Amino acid sequence: MPNRRDFVRTMAGATAGLYAAGRNAFSALAQAPAAPVRRREVFIGRKRIKVIDMHGHCAVPDVASVLKGTALERAAPAATGSQIIGPDRIRILDEQGIDVQVLTQQGAWWYNITDRDLARQVVKIQNEKTATWVAAAPDRFVALASVSLQFPDLAAEQLEDGVKRLGMKGGAIAAGNVAGKELSAPDFDPFWTKAQELGVVLFMHPGGNTGADEHLRGKGNLGNTIGNPLETTIFLSHLMFDGTLDRFPGLKICAAHGGGYLPSYLGRSEAACTRSPDACSEKKKPADAYFKTQIMADSMIFRPDGLRHLVEEMGAGQIVYGTDTPFAWPADVDFILKATFLNDAQKEAILGGNAMKLLHIG
Numbered sequence: 001m002p003n004r005r006d007f008v009r010t011m012a013g014a015t016a017g018l019y020a021a022g023r024n025a026f027s028a029l030a031q032a033p034a035a036p037v038r039r040r041e042v043f044i045g046r047k048r049i050k051v052i053d054m055h056g057h058c059a060v061p062d063v064a065s066v067l068k069g070t071a072l073e074r075a076a077p078a079a080t081g082s083q084i085i086g087p088d089r090i091r092i093l094d095e096q097g098i099d100v101q102v103l104t105q106q107g108a109w110w111y112n113i114t115d116r117d118l119a120r121q122v123v124k125i126q127n128e129k130t131a132t133w134v135a136a137a138p139d140r141f142v143a144l145a146s147v148s149l150q151f152p153d154l155a156a157e158q159l160e161d162g163v164k165r166l167g168m169k170g171g172a173i174a175a176g177n178v179a180g181k182e183l184s185a186p187d188f189d190p191f192w193t194k195a196q197e198l199g200v201v202l203f204m205h206p207g208g209n210t211g212a213d214e215h216l217r218g219k220g221n222l223g224n225t226i227g228n229p230l231e232t233t234i235f236l237s238h239l240m241f242d243g244t245l246d247r248f249p250g251l252k253i254c255a256a257h258g259g260g261y262l263p264s265y266l267g268r269s270e271a272a273c274t275r276s277p278d279a280c281s282e283k284k285k286p287a288d289a290y291f292k293t294q295i296m297a298d299s300m301i302f303r304p305d306g307l308r309h310l311v312e313e314m315g316a317g318q319i320v321y322g323t324d325t326p327f328a329w330p331a332d333v334d335f336i337l338k339a340t341f342l343n344d345a346q347k348e349a350i351l352g353g354n355a356m357k358l359l360h361i362g
């Protein structure tokens with residue numbers, strides 16, 4: 001069972017890493033720590049299992065230095081404390097029983113940078129700083145590379161640099177489209193080519209770019225509540241219907257928020273091909289085939305019946321655990337542990353086993 005010694009060991013490890021990784025890493029460690037928490041260890045039966053959260057946000061405040069004096073100086077949202085990785089984040093992981101969290105930059109604001117050199121500098125700082133955070137607590141974090149998707153060839157370079165030089169486990173796609181252009185357009189082939197060549201996963205997270213903003217105002221936080229899964233649905237549908245997934249059969253895309261709405265209504269995507277075969281001329285397989293192979297989803301679906309359906313459509317081997325930390329969604333490990341329709345092996349796979357394979361971590 002977890003105890004204070006485990007916590008101290010964790011923090012001691014992080015502190016040692018701090019100095020190894022450079023004086024700026026985990027700078028918040030210098031601040032007064034909050035009360036220690038007991039680290040939750042997750043068991044299935046008597047077996048301690050490793051929990052991997054595929055969906056952890058981070059933001060690097062250092063980008064402000066390269067944006068200073070540019071028109072984009074105010075574009076980068078302030079990197080708030082909750083998105084800066086340090087003891088507070090480890091405390092969240094400990095409380096929630098998360099052993100390893102996968103960090104990505106989200107928001108896609110940097111996809112609007114039109115100056116190629118500036119785009120390169122911003123992503124370099126994002127990735128190098130994130131790698132420093134990982135180095136400070138390598139048993140608790142891994143990261144996926146941020147890229148400049150508005151320059152697909154540069155994005156390919158950045159993905160390779162992140163993976164080969166910085167030890168990142170894949171890449172992050174921070175929006176369903178870039179400046180209104182669908183990511184299934186041939187322009188983006190250099191990026192897909194590189195991801196396939198490297199054999200790494202790409203975690204896709206919507207960035208608030210559905211193009212339907214005028215209808216998503218008002219109560220309900222609809223830009224997030226509906227817009228995010230809608231953006232993901234549109235993104236995945238383009239990759240499928242425009243033939244991208246067939247042209248790059250080695251691609252592995254893990255979509256946030258349960259894969260958006262698409263796995264909930266796959267029948268319509270397939271029925272559309274019966275009704276209008278021409279609409280599906282680029283797609284070589286039934287829709288659900290992609291969801292059993294190339295497309296994965298995190299478990300942020302909130303209701304047991306939603307998860308049961310996701311497992312039914314995709315298979316338990318295609319679903320990974322996700323929390324959206326630091327945002328306070330009700331998405332804790334008990335959602336998986338209490339799922340009566342999952343056997344123990346499926347629970348272990350969703351909570352960590354699938355992600356371990358996907359990320360090539362032991």
Ligand SMILES: [Zn+2]
Binds near residue numbers: 055057106205324
């Ligand atoms: Zn998120």
